[in-house]
Amino acid sequence: MTPMTSITGTNATIPVAAPDTLILICALSEHPPPEAEGMFAIESKEVFAAARRASASEYAEIQFKENLKDVLWTEREVRRHEAAVEAMMRRGTVIPFKFPTLFTSEENVQAFIDQNRAEIKRQFQSLYQKTEWGVKIFWNGRVRETSPLLRSERLRQLDAEIETAAAGKAFFLRKKKDELMSGEIRLGIEALMQESLSALHRHSDAVHLSAVLPQRATGRTDEMIFNAAFLVAESAAQTFREALNLLTARLEEENMIAVLTGPWPPYHFCGIASQPAANQSPNQSPVNQS
Numbered sequence: 403m404t405p406m407t408s409i410t411g412t413n414a415t416i417p418v419a420a421p422d423t424l425i426l427i428c429a430l431s432e433h434p435p436p437e438a439e440g441m442f443a444i445e446s447k448e449v450f451a452a453a454r455r456a457s458a459s460e461y462a463e464i465q466f467k468e469n470l471k472d473v474l475w476t477e478r479e480v481r482r483h484e485a486a487v488e489a490m491m492r493r494g495t496v497i498p499f500k501f502p503t504l505f506t507s508e509e510n511v512q513a514f515i516d517q518n519r520a521e522i523k524r525q526f527q528s529l530y531q532k533t534e535w536g537v538k539i540f541w542n543g544r545v546r547e548t549s550p551l552l553r554s555e556r557l558r559q560l561d562a563e564i565e566t567a568a569a570g571k572a573f574f575l576r577k578k579k580d581e582l583m584s585g586e587i588r589l590g591i592e593a594l595m596q597e598s599l600s601a602l603h604r605h606s607d608a609v610h611l612s613a614v615l616p617q618r619a620t621g622r623t624d625e626m627i628f629n630a631a632f633l634v635a636e637s638a639a640q641t642f643r644e645a646l647n648l649l650t651a652r653l654e655e656e657n658m659i660a661v662l663t664g665p666w667p668p669y670h671f672c673g674i675a676s677q678p679a680a681n682q683s684p685n686q687s688p689v690n691q692s
Contacts, residue, residue: 423456424511426503427486428667429674431526432494441486446512449522452490453511456504491533491667495526497674498667518674525672531636532607533665537646539598539628540620541591541658594656595628601649605642606632610670627658631670639665 424444429451433443444451460469469475483501490496505511515522603609610633614626634642643662650660 423458423461424453424505424508425456425461425483425501426499426505426511427452427454427483428490428499429497429515429522429526430490430494431496431530441490444508444511444515446515447519449515449519451511451515452486453505453508454486456502461502461504487667495529495531496667497522497525497529497672498669499674521674525674529633529668529672532633532668532671533636533639534668534670535606535632535634535639535642535662535664536666537598537602537628537630537632538626538661538663539595539653539658540622540624540661541627541656542624544657591627591656594653594658598628598649598653598660599630601645602630602632602642605638605645606634608633608671612670624659631666633668633671634665 427441429449431450433445433450441452441454444453459465460475469479480501487496487498505514599609599611610631612629612631614629617623617625620626632642646660646662653660
């Protein structure tokens with residue numbers, strides 16, 4: 403799942419079967435419609451947060467811990483959370499919070515907003531009319547003989563030596579060539595990925611590089627070799643996609659494919675980290691289980 407912002411710095415625990423526990427969805431620059439997507443707004447001095455009420459049966463301490471072990475339950479709740487953030491994104495700038503960011507009352511949400519007001523407003527300003535786009539590049543592991551990845555001077559020298567070498571020496575030279583090719587292919591791929599990053603970054607405000615995922619996570623037979631998120635202004639979205647189209651033609655020559663996703667809320671480009679206010683007791687603090 404796509405990572406979101408989390409609140410850190412509290413050891414509070416989830417109240418047992420607390421009927422007023424709130425799941426914080428996001429901070430947002432515009433007031434959401436009443437009860438949109440099962441959510442409601444909490445306001446503090448013209449800064450808004452979208453929240454929904456947690457099910458007392460599903461989010462009670464013991465049951466909640468058991469639910470988190472249930473992959474299907476967790477996936478359902480995370481997808482519901484992400485859908486809520488994306489619904490709010492259509493109305494204005496959002497700062498998404500990690501699922502599940504929990505508070506024990508609306509007053510505590512307001513206190514959290516007040517405590518982080520300056521940072522929330524700063525992020526609203528920096529994220530205004532910008533969205534996140536994901537780019538992943540996959541490679542099927544094959545390299546064409548005419549690929550630029552295999553045009554080094556050292557490889558050409560080895561080819562010349564192999565042509566004139568005796569059979570025994572030629573055998574060892576071919577092994578040496580295979581080892582050299584493997585290394586140069588990887589170096590060439592790294593250079594091509596850096597070229598890809600630079601080409602796309604020119605049309606974005608920021609970039610976040612993520613770890614490449616194994617095949618068991620992607621469900622694909624080819625290898626992921628690039629995984630990045632870009633913060634793109636709405637006015638630059640078309641040129642960003644055009645840059646990716648140009649890049650795609652180059653990648654296809656190397657048996658690679660680029661996959662574009664988005665636009666998404668700016669999951670990788672925002673974050674509110676907060677300590678509980680000094681005058682709050684532990685059971686009044688925001689609750690975060692991750």
